[in-house]
Amino acid sequence: MLYSLYETGYYGSTPLRLGALLTREFWSSPLNPAKDSGVGRRLFAGADLFANLTRRYGRPDWGIDTVEIDGEPVRVRRNEVWRSPWVRLLHFSRSMADMRKAGRTSVEPPVLIVAPLSGHYATLLRGTVQTFLQNHEVFVTDWSNARDVPVLEGRFDFHDYIDHVREMLRVLGPRPHVVAVCQPGPPVLAAAALMAEDGEPSRPGTMTFMGSPIDARLSPTVTNKLAEERPFSWFASNMIYTVPAPYPGMGRRVYPGFVQLYSFMSMNLDRHQQAHMRYLEDLMKGDGDSAEKHLEFYDEYLSALDLTEEFYLQTVKNVFQDYLLPRGELAHRGRQVRPDKIRDIGLLTVEGENDDISGIGQTQAAHAICSQLPESLKEDYVQPHVGHYGVFNGRRFREEIYPRVTNFIRRFEARMDHRAAANAAE
Structure with missing residues (x-):
């Protein structure tokens, strides 16, 4: 059920995402005389951040030529x-x-x-x-x-x-x-x-x-302690969902990538929030190099895949x-x-x-x-x-x-x- 709700949320936000993309293109266009104004940069930065936070992150390219x-x-x-x-x-x-x-x-x-x-x-x-x-x-x-x-x-x-x-x-x-x-x-x-x-x-x-x-018993971290504190049945009941259509693996039981991603980010939530605020500030200042480094990291970090139920x-x-x-x-x-x-x-x-x-x-x-x-x-x-x-x-x-x-x-x-x-x- 959660997987289907996740997909519904993604497709439901499509009009807003398209609107953000249009706003981003308008305020970054060289034909727009107000693109470098304070208001223009803020609107561009907000639209860009929203578009990136709501888009689908697929398998990244290796890019090793x-x-x-x-x-x-x-x-x-x-x-x-x-x-x-x-x-x-x-x-x-x-x-x-x-x-x-x-x-x-x-x-x-x-x-x-x-x-x-x-x-x-x-x-x-x-x-x-x-x-x-x-x-x-x-x-x-x-x-x-x-x-x-x-x-x-x-x-x-x-x-x-x-x-x-x-x-x-x-x-x-x-x-x-x-x-x-x-x-x-x-x-x-x-x-x-x-x-x-x-x-x-x-x-x-x-x-x-x-x-x-x-040997995960030694120097246990937050991840290790979570696995120790929760019974096995909790993971089976709360972490496994069914792949919906139209994916080729529809019907397969998996530990979804978006659930894993939430777990990753929740461990250092403050750090990720600060990183996105800095990204927003860099865009408003016109610091393209710093903004590009942020995108390179999160394009990779936010790309997650599903694991089969049995393997996980x-x-x-x-x-x-x-x-x-x-x-x-x-x-x-x-x-x-x-x-x-x-x-x-x-x-x-x-x-x-x-x-x-x-x-x-x-x-x-x-x-x-x-x-x-x-x-x-x-x-x-x-x-x-x-x-x-x-x-x-x-x-x-x-x-x-x-x-x-x-x-x-x-x-x-x-x-x-x-x-x-x-x-x-x-």
């Missing part, structure tokens, strides 16, 4: 290399001709960046991808919006997520590297444990967990209420997940000092869980002065966190090359 590597522009082409109804595996392929101009002639280590399936689209990691393109062949999971997947395609749950990660690692070939950003931590670690136990050639070479709730509820239960993975009780398809079977996969954990989503220690818990992994293959890093978003994006990520991640991967690659050379000499 080139990256600069060693001072040289390198063209980037996005290719889909594998897909299911629930995800597209994207390869950001760099032009080899441009790479040679930049002095790069050898094949660089492949990295699978597993984007979170927790509300925002994978494009939230645009900056993460651009940074990793400096030294790696980059692959990214681009998850589907559940409302766009027909009911006939079946379910998608926590265990399907694990299977998808395993399948995508196989696509990358022998010993690829995997980076799990936030939510994917537990299922990615589970996938790695299963592949390690089976001795799969495509088990990860290294796994990097960034701000992930591996199982994640709440498995990760945030029963803590199955750190307690050694997670079973996948009737088989116990054994992180202690991981013996030759490098482990790097990264946390932010001010993370209010995944508290300090939640990601570090992976080291204790992987109890049989040699200390020489483990590394932990806590980045000072950053929150959750800063763990995988922004200046400190580019300048302080990413160098540690790529150097960790390079050390593993060198270790593997040394072993291969030793085996060849025998």
Whole structure:
């Protein structure tokens, strides 16, 4: 019912939104002699803010056409290399001709960046991808919006997520590297444990967990406490709604993106209100650069996707209420997940000092869980002065966190090359 009411509200506000758009165009037109007057700027700013607050935010574009590597522009082409109804595996392929101009002639280590399936689209990691393109062949999971997947395609749950990660690692070939950003931590670690136990050639070479709730019992945040305080039945009764027509997934039960977005914004409501007031003031002052930065951020932030009922509820239960993975009780398809079977996969954990989503220690818990992994293959890093978003994006990520991640991967690659050379000499 709530989903239908939400859609009704959106379509019902269309006349007002169209009126705001016309007002915005009128007061920004170069043919309007009063557009730079105080009244004109106020009317333009108010109309623009209303139009942006009431419009529909769709899947953002990646917008990665080139990256600069060693001072040289390198063209980037996005290719889909594998897909299911629930995800597209994207390869950001760099032009080899441009790479040679930049002095790069050898094949660089492949990295699978597993984007979170927790509300925002994978494009939230645009900056993460651009940074990793400096030294790696980059692959990214681009998850589907559940409302766009027909009911006939079946379910998608926590265990399907694990299977998808395993399948995508196989696509990358022998010993690829995997980076799990936030939510994917537990299922990615589970996938790695299963592949390690089976001795799969495509088990990860290294796994990097960034701000992930591996053990949500540690340093609980507001999000963790909510999951603990509410019974499981509350989430099932209050967070799940049916997709209405005309979406392809009509009839599917989902945790809607707009509900998630409300939860995100309510955690820092004052900050968002102040940001929109500053945006309004910037428009009235004619400060286009500051206003543009605001739009760039919120175009991404306000774009949210739906999660399937089964995936969302199982994640709440498995990760945030029963803590199955750190307690050694997670079973996948009737088989116990054994992180202690991981013996030759490098482990790097990264946390932010001010993370209010995944508290300090939640990601570090992976080291204790992987109890049989040699200390020489483990590394932990806590980045000072950053929150959750800063763990995988922004200046400190580019300048302080990413160098540690790529150097960790390079050390593993060198270790593997040394072993291969030793085996060849025998």
